[in-house]
Amino acid sequence: MNFITFSLPLPPKLKIINKMRTNIVAGNWKMNTTVKEGVKLVSEIVEKSKKISTVKLIVAPPFTHIFSISEKIKGTEIALSSQNCASEAKGAYTGEVSAEMLADMDVKYAIIGHSERREYYKESSEILLKKVKLALANGISPIFCVGENLNEREENRHFDIVKKQIEEVVFNVDENDFEKIIIAYEPVWAIGTGKTATAEQAQEIHAYIREVLSGEFGKKAEITSILYGGSCKPSNAKEIFSKPDVDGGLIGGASLNADDFIAIAKSF
Ligand code: PEP
Numbered sequence: 081m082n083f084i085t086f087s088l089p090l091p092p093k094l095k096i097i098n099k100m101r102t103n104i105v106a107g108n109w110k111m112n113t114t115v116k117e118g119v120k121l122v123s124e125i126v127e128k129s130k131k132i133s134t135v136k137l138i139v140a141p142p143f144t145h146i147f148s149i150s151e152k153i154k155g156t157e158i159a160l161s162s163q164n165c166a167s168e169a170k171g172a173y174t175g176e177v178s179a180e181m182l183a184d185m186d187v188k189y190a191i192i193g194h195s196e197r198r199e200y201y202k203e204s205s206e207i208l209l210k211k212v213k214l215a216l217a218n219g220i221s222p223i224f225c226v227g228e229n230l231n232e233r234e235e236n237r238h239f240d241i242v243k244k245q246i247e248e249v250v251f252n253v254d255e256n257d258f259e260k261i262i263i264a265y266e267p268v269w270a271i272g273t274g275k276t277a278t279a280e281q282a283q284e285i286h287a288y289i290r291e292v293l294s295g296e297f298g299k300k301a302e303i304t305s306i307l308y309g310g311s312c313k314p315s316n317a318k319e320i321f322s323k324p325d326v327d328g329g330l331i332g333g334a335s336l337n338a339d340d341f342i343a344i345a346k347s348f
Contacts, residue, residue, distance in 0.1 A: 083141075091256075092141055093342050095247055100302060100303050101133060101302075101304070101305050101327045102136050102305050102327070102328075103135040103136065103305070103321075103327055103328045103348050104135065104136045104137075104138060104262065104305050104306065104307055104327060104328035104329075105135050105136070105137055105138070105329050105331060105341070105344055105345040106137075106138035106139070106140060106161060106189070106191075106223060106327050106329070106330050106331065106335075107125075107137075107138070107139045107140060107143045107331050107335025107336075107341050108140045108163060108191060108194070108309075108330055108331065108332050108335060109121075109139070109140060109142065109145075109163075109336060110142075110163065110196075110332060110334060111142060112336055113141070113142070113145070113146060113336070115145050115148050116190075118141050118142070118148070119145070119148050119149065119152055119166055121336065121338055122139055122141070122149050122152045122153060122158075123152055124338035125137070125139065125158065125338045125342065126152060126153060126156050126158060126339060127338075127346065128170070128338055128339070128342040129157075129158065129342055132157075132342070132345055132346065133157075134348050135328065135345050135348050136157070136159065136191055136300060136328075137157065137159070137273075138158070138159045138160070138161045138188075138223075139153070139157045139159075139160060139161065139335070139343055140159060140160075140161035140162060140163050140189070141160075141161075141163075142163065142199035142285040143162065143177050145164070146159065146160065146182070146185045146187060147185060149329075150185055150186045150187075151320075156270050158259050159188045159189060160185075160186055160187050160188060160189070161187065161188065161189035161190060161223060162177070162182050162187050162190045162191065162220075163190075163191045163194070164177075164181045164190065164191065164192070164194075164197060164211075165177060165178065165182055165190045165192070165211055165214060165215055165220070165278060166178045166179065166211070166214070167207045167208075167210040167211045167214070167215075167268075168210070169172065169214060170207060175181075178214070179211075179214040179215045179217070179218040179220055180214075180218050182308075183218040183219055183220055187220060188219075188220060188221060189220060189221045189222070189223055189262070190211070190215045190220050190221075190222055190223065191222075191223045191225065191264070191330070192208055192211045192212055192215065192222045192223065192224050192225070192235065192244070193208045193211075193212075193225040193249065194225045194266070195225065195227055195228065195229075195266060195268045195270075195271060195308055205248035205249050206248075208224075208248075208249050208319050209248070209249045209252050209253075212224060212249055212250075212253060212261070213253065216253060216254075216257045216260060221260045221261065221262060221306070222260075222261050222262070223248040223262045223264050223265075223330065223340040224249060224250060224262070224264065225264045225265075225266050225309070225330070226236045226241075226242045226245040226246060226264070226265055226266070226289070227241075227242065227245075227265055227266040227267045227268050227271075227310075228242065228268065229268040229269060230268070230269035231270060233267060233269060238267070238285060239285070239288055242285065242288070242289060242292075243288075243292050246263070246292055246293065246338070247292075250263075250293070250296075251255075255297065255300075258293075258297050258300055258304075259300055259303060259304070261304065262304070262306075262307065263289060263304060263305070263306045263307070263310075264306075264309050264330040265282070265306060265307070265308055265309070266310050266316025266330060267281075267286055267287060267307075267310050268308035269310075270309075270311050271309065271310050271311070271332065272311070272332055272333060273310075273311060274311050274328060275310075276309060276310055276311045276312065276313075276316050276320070277308070277310060277320075279316075279319045279320045279322065279323050279326075280323075282308045282320050282323060283323035283324065283325055283326060284307045285318060286308070286323065286325035286326050287324075287325045289306055289325075290302070290304065290306060290325055305327040305328060306325060306326065306327050307326075307327060307328045307329050307330045308320050308321075308326050308328075308329050308330070309329060309330035309331065309332070311332075311333070312329040312330075312344060313333075313334045313340060313344065314332050314334070314340055314343035314344055316345070317329060317343075317344040318347040321348055325340065328348075330342060332343055
């Protein structure tokens with residue numbers, strides 16, 4: 081009998097698990113740029129990203145840019161995401177854009193549950209679940225955002241908050257759809273503030289999120305990409321991305337500059 085395998089150290093095993101996951105850097109442009117500026121930005125990203133093969137690049141421009149941007153990224157490895165989608169499939173919902181319409185425009189990902197949507201547009205877990213289900217039904221992978229605010233962090237409630245956000249939405253999707261979901265952990269106190277979670281804080285909560293997911297979905301949680309978001313920039317990306325449960329970043333401000341966005345992507 082050979083017991084050698086039981087004495088193998090942990091790091092090689094972690095490395096193998098890590099390789100199973102896709103590293104992703106996604107740029108959330110929010111309500112910035114005109115179409116012309118957006119096309120210029122994505123053209124620069126296309127040009128500068130040619131040698132990047134270790135990370136999946138995603139851009140999430142405003143709805144109005146989607147057609148023009150999709151033309152620019154055709155034939156490249158860059159994928160298109162929306163920043164939102166409607167919670168209803170179709171019909172009399174003035175001003176909304178459905179998941180079906182987005183899929184029709186080659187949109188492969190949708191940011192759902194961003195803290196700005198939760199806070200300013202009062203999007204509840206009930207609404208977010210409808211959006212996630214509609215995205216999945218139309219072949220779009222949700223980039224589902226979770227994260228605590230400053231009070232919740234200071235009161236040490238961040239674990240409970242993200243667990244609840246995940247339970248209320250992700251636990252309610254079909255088990256076969258779960259593997260299409262990407263999680264973005266974005267502490268609200270770090271978004272657009274210049275404050276970043278430390279790499280240790282990110283790792284701690286990413287590992288916890290994976291543990292919560294594996295409680296419901298078992299081994300499938302090992303292949304879920306969990307992105308960090310919150311004032312991620314070229315100067316801090318390398319350290320944050322070096323952590324075993326951080327599989328990339330959702331980038332706001334720094335994604336509006338092609339050099340910064342590419343430098344972050346090269347941090348892997
Ligand atoms: C975001 O809004 O998703 C985000 C991470 O923003 P920033 O990088 O600007 O903090």
